[in-house]
Amino acid sequence: MVSQLDVLPERPQSGPKPSEFELLYAEHVGFVWRCLRTLGVPNRALDDAAQEVFIVVHRGIAGFRGDSQLRTWLYGIVRNIAYKQARRVRRKDRAEPIDEQIRSPEPTPSERAEEAQAADFVQRFALGLPEKKREVFMLALIEQFSIPEVAEMTGIPLNTAYTRLRAVRAEFRAALLRHRGDHDSTR
Amino acid sequence: MTRLDDDEALILGQARRGLGPTSADEQRVLANLLPQIALSPSAAGGGGSLRRSPWAVRIAGSVAVMGAIALSGGLGYRRGWDAGIAQQNSKITRVNAAAVASSATADAKLELAPPPEAERALVSEAKAASRGSVIRTHSVTVSATPSASSAPLGLDEEVRQLRRVERAIREGNPRFALVLLEELDQAMPAGQLLEERRAAGIMANCQLGASGAVDGARAFAKTHAGSAYLTRVVEICGLESERNSVAPGTHAPR
Numbered sequence: 001m002v003s004q005l006d007v008l009p010e011r012p013q014s015g016p017k018p019s020e021f022e023l024l025y026a027e028h029v030g031f032v033w034r035c036l037r038t039l040g041v042p043n044r045a046l047d048d049a050a051q052e053v054f055i056v057v058h059r060g061i062a063g064f065r066g067d068s069q070l071r072t073w074l075y076g077i078v079r080n081i082a083y084k085q086a087r088r089v090r091r092k093d094r095a096e097p098i099d100e101q102i103r104s105p106e107p108t109p110s111e112r113a114e115e116a117q118a119a120d121f122v123q124r125f126a127l128g129l130p131e132k133k134r135e136v137f138m139l140a141l142i143e144q145f146s147i148p149e150v151a152e153m154t155g156i157p158l159n160t161a162y163t164r165l166r167a168v169r170a171e172f173r174a175a176l177l178r179h180r181g182d183h184d185s186t187r
Numbered sequence: 188m189t190r191l192d193d194d195e196a197l198i199l200g201q202a203r204r205g206l207g208p209t210s211a212d213e214q215r216v217l218a219n220l221l222p223q224i225a226l227s228p229s230a231a232g233g234g235g236s237l238r239r240s241p242w243a244v245r246i247a248g249s250v251a252v253m254g255a256i257a258l259s260g261g262l263g264y265r266r267g268w269d270a271g272i273a274q275q276n277s278k279i280t281r282v283n284a285a286a287v288a289s290s291a292t293a294d295a296k297l298e299l300a301p302p303p304e305a306e307r308a309l310v311s312e313a314k315a316a317s318r319g320s321v322i323r324t325h326s327v328t329v330s331a332t333p334s335a336s337s338a339p340l341g342l343d344e345e346v347r348q349l350r351r352v353e354r355a356i357r358e359g360n361p362r363f364a365l366v367l368l369e370e371l372d373q374a375m376p377a378g379q380l381l382e383e384r385r386a387a388g389i390m391a392n393c394q395l396g397a398s399g400a401v402d403g404a405r406a407f408a409k410t411h412a413g414s415a416y417l418t419r420v421v422e423i424c425g426l427e428s429e430r431n432s433v434a435p436g437t438h439a440p441r
Contacts, residue, residue, distance in 0.1 A: 021224070025217060027344050027374045033208040050208075050216045051223065058224045070344075118198045119205025141195075142203055144351055144363055176194060 024061070025054055031071070031143065032078055037119075038126045038138040039082035042089055049085045053077050071145075075153045079135070125175050129168065132156075136164040137172065200366045207370075345371065345378045352387045356423075361394035386416035393424035400424060 032053050033046065041049045056077050064073060122142065126134050132154075139150045140161075151161040208216070348371045355364035368388055371378070378384070389407055392400035404424035408417055421427060 022217070023341060025220070026213075027341065029213050029216070030207045030370060030374065033212065034203065034206040037206050046212075047216055047219065051220050054216075054220050055223055071347075115201045115205035117205075118201030122198065122202035123206065141199055142206070144355060144360075144367065146354065172195065176198065180194070 021058060021061070024057070028074060029054075032074070034142060035075065035078045035138060036082050036085075037123060038142060039079065039131075039134065040086040040127055041082050042086075045085050045089050049081050052081050052085075056081070071149075072153045075139075083131075121179055125172060129171070133164055133168045133171075136161060137168045140165050141169070141172070196360050196362045200362045203363075203366055341375055342379055345375055345380055348374075349380055349383055349387065352384075352391075356387060356390050356394065359394070361391035364391040365395075382411060382414060383416065386411075386414065386420055389420055390416075390423045393420075401426065405429070 029050065032050055036046055036049050036053075037043075053074075057074065060073075060077075064070070126137055126142075129137060135154050136150055139145045139153060140147060145153065147161050147165060148158060150165075151158045154161070156164075348367060352364045352367045352371070355361070355367060364387060368384060368391070371384065386407065389400060389403045393404060401424050404420050404426055407414075407420055408426065408429075411417060414420075421429075
């Protein structure tokens with residue numbers, strides 16, 4: 001039987017080996033990017049915010065202890081920078097409409113259209129939530145962390161996390177129903 | 188994680204993809220980031236493309252010169268001492284590496300077997316289907332060659348991500364499981380837990396009722412007769428009637 005490995009192109013033997021930092025970046029950039037967007041960093045500030053996160057990670061990783069807490073540590077950095085960036089941008093340009101803030105930064109290929117629409121809806125919903133609920137929504141429902149993990153990452157008691165999740169799910173369901181209703185009525 | 192209904196799982200799964208960076212975003216940010224961290228004081232891992240700043244080199248050079256002057260009298264002794272330390276360190280590194288490898292193996296019961304034809308057919312068929320519909324499929328196009336991402340940091344992350352995939356499957360959120368699996372494949376294409384990824388992908392597809400999923404499960408049963416995941420794959424994909432062909436003594440991880 002022909003192995004799938006046989007049909008894969010061989011890796012180039014030369015070229016620089018990625019550093020541990022680059023591997024860490026590749027593993028976590030998706031999480032960082034989604035969190036920044038959901039926490040309200042506008043698209044035009046995303047690059048700067050993501051860079052800032054990884055610069056802080058780079059400075060601090062050598063002193064970091066305990067791999068099991070990496071996401072918690074990383075999330076703490078993301079949260080600080082997201083709120084700092086969001087405040088900075090709000091101060092700089094208060095007049096910017098929310099549509100401008102969350103619109104996709106580049107033309108969307110057709111295969112990503114549905115994803116972009118869903119992202120737009122979910123991001124609008126998230127940005128309409130108070131910060132505390134938004135974090136639970138993002139970590140539990142978008143990032144799919146367990147509730148004990150969410151409690152640890154956000155530094156809230158477990159029961160509070162469960163309560164917030166129940167509330168935010170009810171709100172999300174209601175918003176989704178409204179969204180579907182609007183969508184159907186425009187057809 | 189709580190069980191999501193189909194609508195919620197669908198829109199959240201799509202949103203997760205839509206909110207994530209494109210590969211162009213990732214590359215652009217990294218390209219801007221690397222020169223900046225080359226000037227920053229710490230070096231994580233210190234490998235590959237990170238360059239030291241001129242100041243760091245100067246400081247390191249000054250320290251080295253002062254050290255050489257101060258220790259010139261005892262240089263031979265120092266070398267002997269360093270050699271001894273280096274030898275000890277290399278022993279410790281070997282022991283640690285062995286411990287990490289055995290822990291990973293015990294954790295995951297790793298088997299690196301090439302994916303069979305049926306699974307590949309399942310993947311390509313489901314991929315094609317996913318373009319036109321909402322179903323997204325876990326890609327199994329991964330290399331069995333351990334890469335730099337199979338360092339302990341990568342393995343830990345891979346294990347954690349797979350736990351989330353497992354949880355999604357247990358909670359009845361197969362769409363999310365597939366999204367998470369695909370992200371895992373993109374972030375760590377050459378991970379160490381390939382059999383687990385494959386099993387999880389098959390289970391999620393079976394839960395979704397994707398066409399070809401059962402054939403994929405049959406192929407998995409054939410090529411991974413001793414797998415710890417086989418009982419669950421058989422159960423979720425409804426192959427109990429064919430269970431006689433399953434090797435005895437297999438068990439489902441809980």
